[in-house]
Amino acid sequence: xxxxxxxxxxxxxxxxxxxxxxxxxxxxxxxxxxxxxxxxxxxxxxxxxxxxxxxxxxxxxxxxxxxxxxxxxxxxxxxxxxxxxxxxxxxxxxxxxxxxxxxxxxxxxxxxxxxxxxxxxxxxxxxxxxxxxxxxxxxxxxxxxxxxxxxxxxxxxxxxxxxxxxxxxxxxxxxxxxxxxxxxxxxxxxxxxxxxxxxxxxxxxxxxxxxxxxxxxxxxxxx
Numbered sequence: 001x002x003x004x005x006x007x008x009x010x011x012x013x014x015x016x017x018x019x020x021x022x023x024x025x026x027x028x029x030x031x032x033x034x035x036x037x038x039x040x041x042x043x044x045x046x047x048x049x050x051x052x053x054x055x056x057x058x059x060x061x062x063x064x065x066x067x068x069x070x071x072x073x074x075x076x077x078x079x080x081x082x083x084x085x086x087x088x089x090x091x092x093x094x095x096x097x098x099x100x101x102x103x104x105x106x107x108x109x110x111x112x113x114x115x116x117x118x119x120x121x122x123x124x125x126x127x128x129x130x131x132x133x134x135x136x137x138x139x140x141x142x143x144x145x146x147x148x149x150x151x152x153x154x155x156x157x158x159x160x161x162x163x164x165x166x167x168x169x170x171x172x173x174x175x176x177x178x179x180x181x182x183x184x185x186x187x188x189x190x191x192x193x194x195x196x197x198x199x200x201x202x203x204x205x206x207x208x209x210x211x212x213x214x215x216x217x218x219x220x221x222x223x
Contacts, residue, residue, distance in 0.1 A: 004082050005033045008040045015043055018157065021211065022196040025218045026141060034094060035137045035194065037086035041065075042133045044083050045104055049111035058112045062105050069105075073098050094140050100132045107132075119172040122162060126176070127151065130158030137194035138187065145188040152180035153195030153223060160201035177201045181223045189221060198223045 013020045019039050026032040045065060052058035068084045071077065078088040090096060107128035110121065117125065134154025139147035159173035177198065184195045199217045200210060217223055 004086065005036070008082060008086055009033070009036050012036050012039050012043065018197040018200045021214055022193050022218075025193040025196060025214075031141055033086075034090045034140050037083065037090045038133060038137055038140070040083040041087045041101070042104060042129065045108050046129070049108055052112075055112040059109070062108055066102065066105055069098060069101055090140070094143075096136060096139075100136055103128050104132050116166075117169075119169060122159060122169050123155070123172055123176065126155045126158035126162070129154075131155035134194050134198075138191040141194055142188045142191035145191045146186050147191065147194075149183045149186045150191060150195040152176065152183040153198035156180040156201045157198045173201065177223075184223045185221070187221070192218060192221050195223060 009020075012023075016039055020036075023032055023035055023039070026035060045062070048061035048065070049058045052061055065084075068079065068081075068087070071079065071084075072088045072091050078084050087101075091101075107125050110117065110125050131151040131154040134157075135147050135151040138145065138150035156173060156177040156179075159169060159176050163169040163173040180195070180198050180201075184192070184198070187195055196214060196217050199213050202213075205213070
């Protein structure tokens with residue numbers, strides 16, 4: 001693993017332990033690094049609304065990442081940023097489409113609006129953030145598989161994190177988790193780690209119990 005890849009792996013281990021743990025079940029080191037780069041991209045997009053002091057600065061940060069996509073898909077020099085460089089490598093190596101990567105940016109604009117989300121808005125937001133990240137990861141792990149079946153898992157995971165802070169979304173998250181469990185049954189063993197982190201949508205628990213739940217989910221191929 002290169003130094004840059006190792007640094008991104010350590011970043012995701014620190015800021016995104018759920019998906020980092022699920023990525024440990026990806027056997028191929030290059031595929032694991034590619035998925036980690038995708039999660040790092042999602043992390044950078046999530047940071048944009050959080051660290052900006054106002055909505056305009058948040059928009060500027062999101063526009064910066066849209067310009068990264070322009071550079072990647074236009075075949076131009078990609079600006080020197082570890083996640084941008086890693087994403088460019090993954091897009092070229094895996095032939096990823098632009099549309100879902102751009103939709104992940106678009107979804108973050110809703111967070112710049114201070115008005116509360118409705119449950120339907122939260123569901124749409126989750127589908128286009130954690131959901132699309134899971135679907136793209138599944139496509140990397142098994143290009144011939146049914147990657148779309150992982151989207152529900154990523155959606156349920158993202159919604160559950162929101163529901164911990166805003167319990168009004170708990171019923172929506174529970175419904176999403178039920179659908180994700182059914183859809184994930186159609187995932188191959190290779191692509192299942194892209195959905196496995198949805199097991200954490202059911203609750204927190206101790207570190208030991210979390211790891212045990214994850215191992216059991218991967219062994220069964222069930223969320």
